[in-house]
Amino acid sequence: MVLKVAYWNTRGLAEPIYLVLEYSGMEYEKKEYQLDKPEEWTQKDKSQLGVDFPNLPYLKEGDFTLCQSIAVLKYVGRKAGLLDAQDDKALAHMEELIDTLVDFKMGFVFLCHRPGYQENRAGYFQGLKPKLAQFEKRLEGRKWLMGEKLFLGDFLFWSTLDYHLCNEAHLLQDYNNLSRYVKDFESIPQIARYLASDRFKRFPVFSNVHAQWSGVPQ
16 A cells, blocks of 8 residues: 655655655655645645644555654554564664654754754754764664664664754764764665655755755755
């Protein structure tokens, strides 16, 4: 059954979902709501979605509808075999790492959306160094975040790193493991094909209507 994933016409919160779908080869169609014409979502589809808490992104699979970015990401991740664990404790460590990656991503989201972006940018990137050092250490002796096998968090991690690199191109120049990781992820055949296709657009990263920085000149 073809999956339908809907979100704004930005990378934003939905990109890791698209990455998983592209990697796994699951058939899907993308519904993009236009930031400059939000009424299609806010005044029409939102109230007709048929769920208690409608939000973007959402996924539809037949008569099944699921909202919220991480819920949708985990759903497609399980279908793709990217949350396989040998026991509950191993799964708990995967979930823990995903939560850590969400924190990492949302820190950048808050920087780019809250007032004072220009004043706060330098301090944000200075404060990011200890976190990057933690990730650098995590990748010591590991190809991916959990070892030799890709897991769901890797798709979230690469997209968050790339969002940062869109803003600060030299971010990883002192981090060999992270730089290698980014190149390796982009070299995965399914991912490389997606990034080279017209289905992928590097900008805007965030809404150029609501964000202080979207990656698109204001």
